[in-house]
Amino acid sequence: MSEPLWFLYMIQCANGHLYTGVTLNIERRFKEHQSGGPKAAKFLRGKGPLLLVYNEAVGTQSEALKREIAIKRWSRAKKLALIG
Secondary structure, eight states: OOOOOEEEEEEEOTTSOEEEEEESOHHHHHHHHHHTSTTSOGGGTTOOSOEEEEEEEEESHHHHHHHHHHHHTSOHHHHHHHHO
16 A cells, blocks of 8 residues: 655745645645634744645655755745745
């Protein structure tokens, strides 16, 4: 049995800040963030409207977490270049 496919995503807040995360289901996770409920990232609460600006299929959870850590270390300029 193969592992489920993990995704990395980036959300841009109304103030321009970027948030990077990983999930199995981008649509569900983005809705959780938009709702501002208990499953939403605290960083994103009250910073809407939110815009999903980037996502990529990564592979395993381990690979996704490693990619997330790497991107979080990038400069803002490099992140914006990735978004396009």
